[in-house]
Amino acid sequence: MAGKKRKLSFKKILQKDVKKVKKTTEKKEEKKQTKGVEKKAQEVKERIDKKKVEKEKIKQLIRSKDVSKIISESRSGIEDIRKIEEVMGFEVNGEFYCVPLHYVSEIVALEPISAPDLPPFIIGISEYRGDVLPVIDPGLMFGIGQVEAEGSSCMILNLDGTSVAMRVTRIHGIIKLKGKIIYNLPDELQVDYLKGAIEYSGKVMAILDPVKLLQSENITGTKE
Structure with a gap:
């Protein structure tokens, strides 16, 4: 009988150990999942914060009325972007x-x-030549207010196979870059979708890379 009791005691101890191990494993898995969710949430927060910083930087640039200051603070002065011959202002x-x-x-x-x-x-x-295009307001993207519909125009942009319409207040026409100085931006104004800046009518005109701009908002399906 004594041997039998010892056997039962051993069985109970084993069951307790199994339950303990199972409970510990479940806690570890739960902790792991919690860490995974927290990590993902942190990554999302960092992406949102990065976009906020980028938008604040672009606002600093475009609202600057002191062209000479932007020029004097540029990293290397002049940037020769050979592939860009003309821009639409x-x-x-x-x-x-x-x-x-x-x-x-x-x-x-x-x-x-x-x-x-x-x-x-x-x-x-909006419908355009048989296609349905999203109409983007860059004023809302940059935090400078919605573009008024009255008197506005839309640029149809073809971005690596994706077409979008961008509503703007006014078109300034084609600007040839030959002979113009294209300035690098100061380090604190660096964002992925800015190629540089030129002087136009005594003001700073930012050169946008529309593909990277819309990638930053997950509109295009292209990848960098």
Whole structure:
């Protein structure tokens, strides 16, 4: 009988050990999952914070009225971007920008139709030559206010196979870069979608890379 009791005691101890190991394993797995969720949440927060910083930097640049200061603070002075010969200049709520001309398909007037579940900077969709395009408001992207519909134009941009319409306040036309100085930006104004800046009518005109700009907002399907 004594041997039998010892056997039962051993069995109970074994069961307790199994339960203990199982409980410990479950706790470790739960802790691991919690860490995974926390890590993912932190990554999302970092991406959001990065976008906020980038938008603040672009606002600093385009709102600067002191062209000479931007020039004097540039990292290496002059940047020769040989591949960009011409740009399309445009204005957004009193601020000046341009994009390489080869991205611009056409300048048109569009009336976007509202659609549900769109990001705030996409003000609607519009039909263009048989396609349905998102209509983007760069003023909302850069935090300088929505572009008024009255008197505005839309640039149709072809970005590596993805077409979008960008509403702007005013088109300033084609600007030839030959003979113009293209300035690098100061380190504190560096963002992925800015290629540099030129002087235009005594103001700073930022050269945008529209592909990287829209990649930063997950609009294009292309990857860097």
